[in-house]
Amino acid sequence: MPSDFAPISALLILSVAVSLIIVFISRLLGPFHPTTRKLSPYESGMQPFGEAIRRIPVKFYRIAVLFILFDVEVIFFLPWAVVFRDFKLYGLAVMGVFFFVLMIGFVYEWKVGGLEWD
Amino acid sequence: MDITIESLVFLIFGALTLGAGVLVVTSRNLFHSGLYLMMSLFGVAGLFVLLAAPLLAGFQVVVYIGAIAILIIVAIMLTPGLTQIKTLFNEQWMVNLAAAVIVFLVLVSVITPLMDDVGVDNWNADFTEDHPKAVAADSMTTLGEQLVDPDYFMLPFEVASVLLMAAMIGAVLLVNPGQAEDESVVPPEGEEV
Amino acid sequence: MFGPGESSVIVECSAQTTCAVIHAILTSLILFFVLLTGFAYTTVLERRFLAFLQARIGPNRAGPYGLLQPVADGIKLIFKEDLTPARAKKVVFWMAPVIKVVPALLVMAVVPFGPDITVPWFDGKWYHMAQGLADVNVGVLWILGITSIGIYGIALAGWSSNNKYAMLGGLRASAQMISYELSMSLAIIVPVMLAGSLSMGEIIEAQNETPILGWFVFQNPMAAIIMGLALLAEVNRAPFDMPEAEQELTAGYHSEYSGMKFAMFYLAEYIGMIAMGGIAAALYFGGYHFIWVDKAPLLGPLVFGFKVFVLLVVMVWVRGTLPRIRYDRLMAFGWKVMIPLGLVAVVWSAFGVILQEEMSTAGYVALVVAVWVVFLVASDYWLRRVGRREEPKMVHERIEVVSLSGGRGASAIRTLDKVIGAPLARSGGSRGEKQDQEPEE
Numbered sequence: 001m002p003s004d005f006a007p008i009s010a011l012l013i014l015s016v017a018v019s020l021i022i023v024f025i026s027r028l029l030g031p032f033h034p035t036t037r038k039l040s041p042y043e044s045g046m047q048p049f050g051e052a053i054r055r056i057p058v059k060f061y062r063i064a065v066l067f068i069l070f071d072v073e074v075i076f077f078l079p080w081a082v083v084f085r086d087f088k089l090y091g092l093a094v095m096g097v098f099f100f101v102l103m104i105g106f107v108y109e110w111k112v113g114g115l116e117w118d
Numbered sequence: 119m120d121i122t123i124e125s126l127v128f129l130i131f132g133a134l135t136l137g138a139g140v141l142v143v144t145s146r147n148l149f150h151s152g153l154y155l156m157m158s159l160f161g162v163a164g165l166f167v168l169l170a171a172p173l174l175a176g177f178q179v180v181v182y183i184g185a186i187a188i189l190i191i192v193a194i195m196l197t198p199g200l201t202q203i204k205t206l207f208n209e210q211w212m213v214n215l216a217a218a219v220i221v222f223l224v225l226v227s228v229i230t231p232l233m234d235d236v237g238v239d240n241w242n243a244d245f246t247e248d249h250p251k252a253v254a255a256d257s258m259t260t261l262g263e264q265l266v267d268p269d270y271f272m273l274p275f276e277v278a279s280v281l282l283m284a285a286m287i288g289a290v291l292l293v294n295p296g297q298a299e300d301e302s303v304v305p306p307e308g309e310e311v
Numbered sequence: 312m313f314g315p316g317e318s319s320v321i322v323e324c325s326a327q328t329t330c331a332v333i334h335a336i337l338t339s340l341i342l343f344f345v346l347l348t349g350f351a352y353t354t355v356l357e358r359r360f361l362a363f364l365q366a367r368i369g370p371n372r373a374g375p376y377g378l379l380q381p382v383a384d385g386i387k388l389i390f391k392e393d394l395t396p397a398r399a400k401k402v403v404f405w406m407a408p409v410i411k412v413v414p415a416l417l418v419m420a421v422v423p424f425g426p427d428i429t430v431p432w433f434d435g436k437w438y439h440m441a442q443g444l445a446d447v448n449v450g451v452l453w454i455l456g457i458t459s460i461g462i463y464g465i466a467l468a469g470w471s472s473n474n475k476y477a478m479l480g481g482l483r484a485s486a487q488m489i490s491y492e493l494s495m496s497l498a499i500i501v502p503v504m505l506a507g508s509l510s511m512g513e514i515i516e517a518q519n520e521t522p523i524l525g526w527f528v529f530q531n532p533m534a535a536i537i538m539g540l541a542l543l544a545e546v547n548r549a550p551f552d553m554p555e556a557e558q559e560l561t562a563g564y565h566s567e568y569s570g571m572k573f574a575m576f577y578l579a580e581y582i583g584m585i586a587m588g589g590i591a592a593a594l595y596f597g598g599y600h601f602i603w604v605d606k607a608p609l610l611g612p613l614v615f616g617f618k619v620f621v622l623l624v625v626m627v628w629v630r631g632t633l634p635r636i637r638y639d640r641l642m643a644f645g646w647k648v649m650i651p652l653g654l655v656a657v658v659w660s661a662f663g664v665i666l667q668e669e670m671s672t673a674g675y676v677a678l679v680v681a682v683w684v685v686f687l688v689a690s691d692y693w694l695r696r697v698g699r700r701e702e703p704k705m706v707h708e709r710i711e712v713v714s715l716s717g718g719r720g721a722s723a724i725r726t727l728d729k730v731i732g733a734p735l736a737r738s739g740g741s742r743g744e745k746q747d748q749e750p751e752e
Contacts, residue, residue: 003165007335007445008420014343019409019575026393026570027204039397041474042566052398052473056195060486063642064189067489069286070650071185075177076265076278078452078659080415081504083262085664092273092665094266099658101279105286114290115646117343117639149470154401156463163456176452184459188489191466195482258449258509 062114073102128168135161156187167241173258190208321429324440339420346416351381352406356500357581365632393570396473403471408568408575410530411464415458415579418586422451423512425599425611442611443512450511454590455496458545462488464579469564476651480563483553483638490645491544491551497653498538501660502594503525515598519605526597530663533686534656535595537649542591544645546583550632553638588622591614596622655686661739687736 041048076098084091109115138158145151159182167174194201264270324330355370355377368391370377395404423443431437447453462485469481503509505527506517518526528535532546544551553563565576592598596618599611636644659682667675 003331005172005447006331007339008417008447011342011417011420011444014339015413016409018343019143019412022412022571022575022578023405023408026389026572030390030570031392033392034394036397038392038394040702041396041398041472042561043475044561051198052478053195053198054478054668055198056482058196058293060482061189061192061196061243062289063486063490064185065289065293066193066286066646067493067569068181068185068189068463069282069289070493071181071496073282074455074493074500075181076275077497077500078503078509079258079262079265081500082258082507082509083266084504084661085507085668086263086667087266091266091359093663094272095661097276098279098550099321099654101276101283102286102383105283105652109286109290110647112290114293115643117642153467172447172449173452175458176449179456180452180459184456184462184492185489188459188462188466188485195470 059117066109066114069105124168128165131161131164131168133161134158135165146203148203149191151285152187152191155190156183159183159187167298319431320436322436324438327438330438330440334440335444341446342419343416344445346419346582346585347578348503349585350578351385352378352625353576353581353584354384355380356623357630358624360627361631364628372600388571388574391570393572394567396567398473399567400471403467404567405572407464407468407471408572408579409464410467411461411579412575412582414461414464415582415586418454418457419509419589420444421447421453422589422593423515424603424615428607428608432737441512442608446509446510446512448510451509451514453501455492455499458495459489459492461579461583462492463580465564468568468576472564472567474567476561477564477566479570480560480566483560483751484547484564487551487553487641487645488545489545490642491541491649494537494645494649494653495541495545497657498534498541499594500657501531501534504657504660504664505530511593515593515600518597519600522600522602523597526595526600528595531656531660533659535591537653537656538591538595542587542647543626543629544641546580546587548580548584548626549634550635551641552630552635553641584626585619586624588619588626591622592618 041052043049077095080091080095084095087094135158136159138154142151142152142158145154158179163175163178163183166172166178265275266272322330324334358380359369359377371488373379373383395401421444423441423446425442427439427441429437429439448651465488466481466485469477469479469484472481502514506514506515508517543549547553565573568576592615598618599615601610601614604610604614663679666678671680
């Protein structure tokens with residue numbers, strides 16, 4: 001029921017309000033004398049050069065794609081996990097087929113080197 | 119229409135969904151578009167909770183906000199040169215508009231008979247309470263039983279595994295580790311990440 | 312002696328609007344302040360206990376035993392200069408700490424802290440209410456979803472700072488968190504299977520069918536270990552504190568943050584530790600259940616708090632003991648060890664639950680023993696294979712105990728060393744061949 005979530009919304013409002021206050025409190029109470037040096041990005045004391053936001057390696061994209069696939073798999077596990085006890089071996093068999101097909105993909109991924117970081 | 123807590127919450131989440139959705143398509147910074155998309159999806163999750171479908175809301179947050187929006191943001195970060203877009207309208211916007219209108223009409227034509235089916239005959243009806251059919255359909259137990267039951271969704275469930283496997287293989291082929299030496303993949307300075 | 316009498320009226324709190332509202336506000340305030348106080352004293356616990364492990368004293372000046380140290384830190388940070396880098400993306404930069412902290416505070420909302428209680432109120436009625444904010448029936452999904460929102464805080468902080476260290480730290484942290492979130496979700500599925508419910512309250516109650524021995528950690532210890540490791544990685548704690556690898560990345564994603572905005576990332580990390588401890592305690596260590604809690608429901612939060620405290624001490628202990636692992640090893644460990652083992656844990660529980668109902672107890676015990684033997688043999692074979700392929704020179708014939716001279720402890724460790732070293736000694740044939748060829752990196 002939606003009303004189950006009403007107490008959580010109280011906590012949500014409280015935490016958002018308090019975190020917003022905390023975020024701004026240092027600016028209000030602390031000193032504020034910015035200089036060019038203070039506002040430049042920290043690069044271990046060297047003169048900053050170039051843009052910080054640059055192209056990222058494509059392996060992060062691969063991780064994100066694989067994450068979606070496994071996340072969906074986990075989502076499929078959840079409703080099955082609640083009821084599989086009632087279906088005995090039949091429930092196991094249904095999930096077994098699902099699991100086996102996914103494992104083909106996972107093993108292929110592993111063999112081809114899709115899980116290597118470098 | 120009198121203002122109850124439900125309608126107030128509905129207005130908040132609806133405004134969040136629509137406002138963030140408009141900002142997704144009008145923002146000139148693709149990264150900001152990605153963030154607005156996440157906010158819009160969050161609003162949809164809130165609407166699901168309001169419709170007594172917390173399960174769907176959970177799936178929405180876990181899959182869409184937690185995974186797909188992250189993927190979109192990573193994809194945008196792959197191409198920082200294209201992050202700032204200069205024109206909001208390209209030559210195909212007429213076609214896109216037509217497609218959007220057609221999809222909207224299809225959705226309306228699909229949803230309207232369903233609403234008649236569950237007995238909701240006008241837009242002001244109370245979706246949230248005393249609607250046993252809608253609430254019972256969202257039980258995790260029912261979903262699990264129907265996923266395993268051959269009369270319901272067992273076949274789609276197994277086919278989904280084939281789909282996921284295909285996507286997994288596709289992901290490897292798309293981002294082949296062997297290409298890592300290629301100039302177009304390594305960042306210009308070739309630094310370690 | 313203390314409880315509703317024969318004639319008193321008992322009202323269900325959630326059924327009455329006023330009571331429900333008061334309960335929600337009071338519980339969320341209590342939860343909020345307990346988490347904030349817990350954060351303050353977790354920092355003290357960490358610094359004192361880490362100092363103890365390293366034979367130092369640790370902070371002991373502010374207040375008795377250094378107990379006022381968090382207050383001093385807080386006041387110091389409030390009056391620090393709060394800078395925003397010139398080329399930072401301002402709005403995102405200011406909002407990132409909020410996005411990181413709020414999910415950390417919200418995760419615990421679905422965990423009940425004790426059995427239901429009945430309390431008197433001034434109107435002479437007794438109110439029956441839950442000890443906990445909201446035990447929603449999709450509690451597990453809530454935890455998964457809220458944890459995944461926390462990733463945005465780190466990714467956005469790294470991106471918006473416009474600093475190379477912050478960018479790399481944010482990227483690394485988010486890739487690490489999504490990788491380990493998978494093994495965490497696999498380890499969360501196991502209690503769902505054992506309890507047959509997604510509600511945290513029902514999962515906790517299902518562990519009380521036999522006191523203490525019914526805890527899920529005894530039914531599937533492998534899943535519990537995976538859960539613990541994944542939670543450590545999820546809150547970026549040592550040995551998985553890659554985003555804060557200060558030798559490589561300065562301070563990672565919060566390099567450019569100062570003042571209270573910096574403190575908020577600190578806050579999020581420690582509240583995340585507490586929340587993860589709470590989730591692990593609820594899913595695997597029986598939640599608020601221990602002896603006597605059924606008779607005295609008010610003990611529930613104390614027992615729960617004690618379990619969380621023990622888990623926090625373990626986390627600090629791990630930080631004091633283990634070195635940080637390299638980033639490529641971290642990702643390899645997440646994808647090639649944690650996820651396969653998580654899947655094995657799910658399969659184990661699936662067969663366990665079904666076979667427990669189909670078979671006799673003796674047969675079931677025999678099966679469990681057989682599974683353990685197969686598991687140990689397979690992992691021994693696999694570990695030796697991995698060890699040979701990647702680093703032949705790391706395979707030692709036996710572990711040398713050098714710093715212990717005498718006494719019962721040392722001889723016990725030597726015996727243990729022989730037992731542990733036995734399988735390694737058999738595979739140590741290639742030792743010494745390539746030892747001098749690879750230069751130090």
